[in-house]
Structure formats: structure tokens, C-alpha cells
Amino acid sequence: MHERGNVKMKKPKVFLLAALLLAVPAFVAWSGSGACSAESVTTISFLDVMPSPERTALFHDLITEFEAGHPTIKVEYTSVPWEEAYKKLVAMGASQTLPDIITCDVGILQSLAKPGWLLNLDKQFNSLPFKDDLTVATLASKDSFSAMGKVYAIPDGYLCQGIFVRTDWLADAGYKLDDLRHWTWDQYFEVNKKLTDPSKNRFGCAFRGGPNGGLRFFEYLGSMLEVTSAFPNGNDKSIYSDPRAVDYFKKFYSLYTDGYAPKDSINWGFKEMVQGFVDGQCGTLNQTPEVTVTCQKEMVDGTWTVLPQPVNPNAKKTSFVWGYSGAYAISAHSKNAKPAWTFIEWLSSSKTNLEYSTRFGCLPIYKSGLKDPFFQKGVMKGYADALLDPNIQYLKQPNELSQWGYFLAEYNKNEVQKYMAGQQTAEQTMANLSKWMTDQYDKDVLHK
Amino acid sequence: MSERDFPKKQNAVRLSRRREPYILLAPALLLILLFLTYPLIYSVKLSLLNYNLLTPGDVYFNNFGNYTKLFASQELWIILRNSLIWVITVVSFQFLLGFCIALLLNGSRFKGKGIYQSVIFLPWAMSCFLIGLIFKGLFSQYNGFVNIALMKLGLISQPLAWLSSVKLSMVAPIVSMIWYGVPFFGIMILAALQSIPQEVIESADIDGAGYLQRLFKIVIPYIKPTIIVTLLLRVIWVFNSSDTIYVTTGGGPANSSNILPLYIFNQAYYSMDFGYGAAAGLLMMVLLGVYAFVYLKATRYESAGDF
Numbered sequence: 102m103h104e105r106g107n108v109k110m111k112k113p114k115v116f117l118l119a120a121l122l123l124a125v126p127a128f129v130a131w132s133g134s135g136a137c138s139a140e141s142v143t144t145i146s147f148l149d150v151m152p153s154p155e156r157t158a159l160f161h162d163l164i165t166e167f168e169a170g171h172p173t174i175k176v177e178y179t180s181v182p183w184e185e186a187y188k189k190l191v192a193m194g195a196s197q198t199l200p201d202i203i204t205c206d207v208g209i210l211q212s213l214a215k216p217g218w219l220l221n222l223d224k225q226f227n228s229l230p231f232k233d234d235l236t237v238a239t240l241a242s243k244d245s246f247s248a249m250g251k252v253y254a255i256p257d258g259y260l261c262q263g264i265f266v267r268t269d270w271l272a273d274a275g276y277k278l279d280d281l282r283h284w285t286w287d288q289y290f291e292v293n294k295k296l297t298d299p300s301k302n303r304f305g306c307a308f309r310g311g312p313n314g315g316l317r318f319f320e321y322l323g324s325m326l327e328v329t330s331a332f333p334n335g336n337d338k339s340i341y342s343d344p345r346a347v348d349y350f351k352k353f354y355s356l357y358t359d360g361y362a363p364k365d366s367i368n369w370g371f372k373e374m375v376q377g378f379v380d381g382q383c384g385t386l387n388q389t390p391e392v393t394v395t396c397q398k399e400m401v402d403g404t405w406t407v408l409p410q411p412v413n414p415n416a417k418k419t420s421f422v423w424g425y426s427g428a429y430a431i432s433a434h435s436k437n438a439k440p441a442w443t444f445i446e447w448l449s450s451s452k453t454n455l456e457y458s459t460r461f462g463c464l465p466i467y468k469s470g471l472k473d474p475f476f477q478k479g480v481m482k483g484y485a486d487a488l489l490d491p492n493i494q495y496l497k498q499p500n501e502l503s504q505w506g507y508f509l510a511e512y513n514k515n516e517v518q519k520y521m522a523g524q525q526t527a528e529q530t531m532a533n534l535s536k537w538m539t540d541q542y543d544k545d546v547l548h549k
Numbered sequence: 550m551s552e553r554d555f556p557k558k559q560n561a562v563r564l565s566r567r568r569e570p571y572i573l574l575a576p577a578l579l580l581i582l583l584f585l586t587y588p589l590i591y592s593v594k595l596s597l598l599n600y601n602l603l604t605p606g607d608v609y610f611n612n613f614g615n616y617t618k619l620f621a622s623q624e625l626w627i628i629l630r631n632s633l634i635w636v637i638t639v640v641s642f643q644f645l646l647g648f649c650i651a652l653l654l655n656g657s658r659f660k661g662k663g664i665y666q667s668v669i670f671l672p673w674a675m676s677c678f679l680i681g682l683i684f685k686g687l688f689s690q691y692n693g694f695v696n697i698a699l700m701k702l703g704l705i706s707q708p709l710a711w712l713s714s715v716k717l718s719m720v721a722p723i724v725s726m727i728w729y730g731v732p733f734f735g736i737m738i739l740a741a742l743q744s745i746p747q748e749v750i751e752s753a754d755i756d757g758a759g760y761l762q763r764l765f766k767i768v769i770p771y772i773k774p775t776i777i778v779t780l781l782l783r784v785i786w787v788f789n790s791s792d793t794i795y796v797t798t799g800g801g802p803a804n805s806s807n808i809l810p811l812y813i814f815n816q817a818y819y820s821m822d823f824g825y826g827a828a829a830g831l832l833m834m835v836l837l838g839v840y841a842f843v844y845l846k847a848t849r850y851e852s853a854g855d856f
Contacts, residue, residue, distance in 0.1 A: 191821060215603055
């Protein structure tokens with residue numbers, strides 16, 4: 102009896118709970134339908150792949166500005182951390198759930214464009230109002246935002262590598278900055294060695310041993326071999342097969358194996374290496390201009406600057422990789438392709454692009470932008486001048502290999518980590534990398 | 550109604566009676582077919598295909614090509630060894646610590662027991678990604694609490710590279726996972742302990758049983774079904790759970806802390822080779838299936854409830 106009484110007592114509570122459970126989704130559904138009822142407003146989804154507090158705030162401001170001028174379009178901003186972006190976007194592409202607009206790097210773009218998950222933007226690119234003002238660097242790297250000969254994204258701004266240095270550490274080690282303005286790779290290695298003092302928890306290099314770290318060696322090897330492509334002979338032998346490659350490999354990775362980088366850096370990605378430099382653990386950092394924004398915020402003025410990328414003193418031309426940071430692409434399954442293009446076109450106007458580049462810390466896609474005083478002084482001048490230097494040439498990544506993104510993120514990382522951890526010789530590592538490149542070239546280009 | 554119609558009707562009733570269980574089972578069977586059998590068959594098909602999303606025009610049956618590639622991979626054996634170390638160490642410590650906590654909390658009465666219990670069970674409510682980040686910080690080589698504490702205690706002279714040494718890289722994820730999973734065993738075993746009738750314990754006391762005798766002869770046999778099920782579930786969950794590894798070491802360096810599900814994820818999503826990923830996924834399913842079968846047979850689960 103007592104128990105039955107208890108059950109009866111509980112009934113009102115159960116009904117209340119059930120009513121609540123029903124009411125919540127009903128309320129959500131009602132609110133949702135209310136939002137959709139404003140027929141004249143189209144909402145487009147926008148996914149950014151390299152969020153940071155500064156960049157997210159920048160996009161929020163740009164979206165507010167855009168929406169004020171375009172009252173019929175609402176932009177919904179979302180982001181995914183860079184380290185997870187590739188996997189997430191490919192999964193979204195495969196399930197046909199890509200947002201209307203995405204930002205993407207060359208690897209993501211190639212992976213999404215080839216299966217047909219992105220909209221062909223050839224016509225739109227050719228009709229850009231400021232097309233004649235595009236920089237030579239933008240046009241030279243057109244294949245990086247194209248796939249199968251067609252444009253699939255509009256570049257946002259350009260990044261090239263520069264070496265962030267601790268000026269106070271350099272002064273303590275007896276270096277003068279002006280002597281390093283046109284430095285060579287050998288000088289770069291020597292500086293890293295001199296700045297290292299493990300007893301003070303100080304290391305020369307904020308090394309990237311994690312995913313995509315192999316791109317820096319690719320760049321160094323390209324510069325030392327004076328080539329403009331990973332397959333310079335037009336056959337399946339890549340630059341990793343070059344007889345000199347093993348020595349250059351040992352030299353480059355001596356930054357880690359000789360102890361000029363923290364042991365933890367074997368796993369470091371973008372975030373960790375920037376943190377390593379900003380926190381005062383490392384004296385140099387090979388990074389792109391957007392990191393200047395973080396340094397300006399986190400570091401004391403006058404304790405750091407950016408030097409141009411080191412050069413091969415014997416080379417007639419310096420070849421290195423440059424590329425856009427996050428080009429804008431439209432999903433092939435987007436139902437809002439027209440308003441999505443309106444937003445991209447607005448972002449790509451010379452005025453907005455300059456504002457974006459200035460605040461994000463990349464180099465504008467327009468010549469007029471590069472001539473802006475912001476890019477002709479301070480830390481950005483080094484980058485801008487490097488890109489305008491007539492003596493540079495574009496080192497093309499082998500995007501013709503469908504697995505190039507996998508190579509940088511997984512295969513290369515694992516093979517090189519084996520060498521860095523002392524589990525594999527340099528000769529074996531290079532032989533494995535070389536074989537992988539040849540096999541993939543045979544499969545994707547020669548169809549053997 | 551004629552007399553001849555009567556047996557017919559009776560037959561019809563019998564037939565519908567016979568069909569009744571199947572009709573009642575049909576919705577559940579349909580759901581199982583839809584959500585379990587179809588994906589399973591699709592996975593088997595996928596594992597026999599050359600199916601790379603980056604080359605969508607090049608899909609064909611490559612027989613057992615994906616399996617050949619999988620078993621020829623040198624990494625696989627390192628990863629299987631890591632997976633074994635991972636599961637055995639994590640689940641053993643989680644179980645022992647959870648069991649001890651449950652024994653301590655069971656029957657003890659003190660002020661603030663509720664709050665104490667909630668705090669102990671808190672890790673179970675936390676996100677594995679957050680736990681991974683916390684332990685990544687704790688095990689950081691130069692600024693991490695673990696190295697600083699060990700150096701202050703004079704146990705080590707140089708900071709250890711917990712996250713980047715091939716020999717030590719499994720330690721941080723294992724410790725974080727143990728910390729996360731202890732409450733699960735604590736909660737489940739405590740609930741089982743509280744269901745043991747007090748009279749049984751009192752009878753044992755009257756018969757002169759000591760603490761250990763009571764534990765091994767009464768308590769453990771009484772909660773055996775709970776122990777079997779929780780261990781079975783945890784082994785499968787821990788085997789499948791790679792989020793703390795993903796955050797702390799990313800499976801590196803050189804796969805030294807990589808386990809099977811993370812390997813599959815990385816292979817499938819970086820290379821887009823879903824055929825190869827499906828083959829590795831099926832290997833994982835077979836391993837876990839064999840484990841569950843052997844485990845349930847060995848523990849005589851069907852008769853575990855009988856005393």
C-alpha cells in the first residue's frame with residue numbers, strides 16, 4: 102500500500118517532466134520556423150579552417166560590414182581547428198554536407214575539387230572586377246587554386262615563409278641583424294646552434310616534427326637543388342631521389358637530432374611551435390606572416406622581428422613555396438551559390454582584401470595592396486619585398502599526386518619521426534620517401 | 550456458422566498465435582537489420598574494393614588487396630602491440646582502483662559523503678579531449694608538473710620527454726585514461742555492492758568469516774555478473790577510445806603511441822582510402838568479437854548469476 106501511494110505521488114512529477122520534454126523541442130521548432138519565416142533573407146553558411154581569436158574577430162567584423170551593405174544575405178560563421186580541418190572537410194564533402202562557403206589551403210582544395218565537391222569558379226575568377234591588379238605571385242601560383250585546369254577557389258591573401266627571431270637573444274650571441282638580412286641556410290643553422298642553451302631551457306629552433314612539418318624540408322631541398330618542381334626531370338624520379346638529398350636531409354634535421362630544438366618538438370604542429378617561440382623557449386621560428394599578429398599581442402616590442410627566408414648562395418634564382426592562406430570555395434551542393442559568390446566577390450574586392458590582409462597578417466592578392474604603407478614598413482616589408490623580388494621562383498608542390506596531402510600529414514611525418522627518434526637511418530628514410538613519390542607518380546601521372 | 554467452419558477458425562487462431570512472436574519481434578529485427586546488418590555488409594563490401602575518395606572514377610573489386618596491404622604493413626604489428634598494452638594497463642588499473650573506491654565508500658558513513666562521492670566520480674563527466682589537454686600540460690617536458698615534481702623529489706635529474714620519447718609516449722595517455730575511467734568501475738561496483746543483502750554478510754560474520762573470506766567468498770561472487778559485464782564493456786570501450794591519445798601525442802612519435810582505431814581514422818581520412826580503412830576496421834571488429842566470445846565463455850557468464 103505504501104509503495105502504491107508513492108507511485109501515485111510521483112505521477113504529477115512524471116507528467117511535468119514529460120510535458121517539459123515535449124515543450125523544449127516544440128519551442129525550438131517554433132523558434133526555428135520563426136527565423137525562417139523572413140523570406141527575403143538568405144542565410145549562407147561559412148566555415149573557416151584556421152580560426153584564432155584575432156581571425157575569428159576579423160571575420161565577425163567583415164561579416165557585419167557585409168551584412169550592413171547586403172540586407173538580404175545573412176552569413177553564418179563557423180570554424181574548425183586547422184589540425185582537424187582536412188579530415189572534417191573531406192568527411193563533409195563525402196556526405197555532401199559542406200557549408201556554402203569554405204576556406205581551404207591547397208591540400209584541402211585539391212582533395213575536395215577532384216571528386217567534384219566544389220563549384221567550378223573559372224567564369225567568376227575571370228570576371229573579377231580587379232583582375233588586372235592581381236600580383237604576379239597570385240598568377241604564378243594559379244595552379245594551386247585550380248584542379249584539372251579549372252579554378253575552384255579565389256585566393257584570400259598570400260603567405261610565404263619568414264624566420265621569426267628573438268632580437269635580444271641574437272644580440273646576446275653577438276649577432277647584428279643587418280648581417281643576417283641576406284643570410285644563407287648555413288648561417289641559419291649556425292644561428293640556431295648558437296642560440297641553444299638547454300640549461301636555461303633555451304633552444305634555437307621551434308621545430309615542426311608533426312603533421313606537415315615535411316613541407317619545410319621540401320622547401321629547403323628545392324632551394325638547395327635549385328628546382329621549381331618536385332619532379333624536375335619530367336619522369337618519376339623526385340627530388341627525394343637526388344643523390345645529394347640524403348646529405349641535405351641530415352643537415353636539415355640536425356636542427357633536431359643535434360639538440361637545437363626541444364625534444365617535444367618531434368610532435369609539434371603549428372600551435373605548439375608558435376607557442377614555443379612566443380613563450381621564450383625557442384629563438385627562431387620558420388613561419389608565415391599571420392603569426393606576426395600573435396607576436397605583436399603576446400611579446401614585448403623590440404624583442405623580436407622577422408628575417409627573410411635563408412637562401413642558397415650558389416643558386417641563380419631562389420625557389421621557395423608561397424601560397425594563399427585560405428582561399429574561398431563554394432560547395433558544389435550549395436543551394437545558395439549566388440549569394441555565396443556575392444560574399445566572396447565582396448571579400449575579394451581590393452578594399453576588403455587590403456583590410457583583411459592588414460588585420461590577418463598576410464600579403465594582399467593585389468599589386469595596389471602591396472604598395473600600401475602597411476606592407477612597406479616594419480616586419481611585413483621583408484615578406485612583401487621577398488614576394489616582389491624578381492629573383493625568386495615558385496616551387497610548385499606536386500599536387501598532381503592525389504595522396505600529397507596524406508604524404509605530408511601522415512606518411513612523411515611517420516617516416517621522418519622514425520629518423521628523429523633514432524629508429525631508422527637517414528638513408529633508409531630518404532629511400533622510403535623517394536619510393537613513395539615514385540610509386541604515386543607512376544600511379545597518378547603515368548598510370549602504370 | 551456451420552460446424553465444419555469451427556476447426557478452420559481454430560486453425561487460423563493457432564496460426565496467428567504462432568506468428569505472434571515474430572510479428573512482435575519484427576520492428577526490433579527491422580531496426581537491427583537497418584542499423585547493424587546493412588552497415589556491416591557494406592563494410593565487408595568496402596573492404597574488398599579499391600575505394601579512394603580522391604579517385605572516385607577508379608572504384609573496382611581488388612579482391613583481398615586491402616587485407617594484403619594491411620597485413621604487410623610493418624606499422625600494424627607495432628599498433629596491435631600498443632593496443633594490447635593500452636587496453637590491459639588501462640582497464641586493469643581502472644578496475645582495481647574503482648573496486649577499491651567502491652569498497653571504501655560502501656557502508657562507510659561520514660559527513661559530506663555525498664560531496665566526496667560526487668568529486669570522486671567527477672572525471673567520468675569530463676570530456677576526453679579536455680582531459681587529454683590537461684594531461685598534455687602536466688606531462689610537458691619543460692613546464693609540466695610531473696617533471697617538476699619528480700625533479701624536486703630528486704627522482705630524476707633531467708626532465709623526461711614523456712610525450713616525445715618512443716619509450717615513454719604511452720605513459721601520459723594511459724595515466725589520463727586511467728584517471729578518466731576509474732569512476733565508471735567505482736559507480737557500477739558500488740551499486741552492485743549496495744545490492745548485497747545485509748543478512749548474507751551478517752550470516753557470514755556469525756559463521757566467523759574474516760574480511761578476506763567475506764570478500765572472496767561472498768562479495769565478489771555476489772557481484773560477479775556486474776564485474777564481468779563492466780570489464781567486458783570497458784575493454785571494448787577503451788580499445789575503441791583514442792581521443793586522449795589523439796590530443797596528447799597524436800599517436801606519435803613514429804607510431805609509438807598509436808592504437809588501432811586512431812590508425813584507421815588517420816589512414817581513412819588523410820589518404821581517403823576507405824577500402825583500406827574498412828579492412829582495418831573489420832580486423833578490429835573480428836578481434837573484439839573473438840575477445841568477447843572467449844571472455845564470456847571463460848567467465849561462464851550464463852551461470853554467473855547462480856550461487
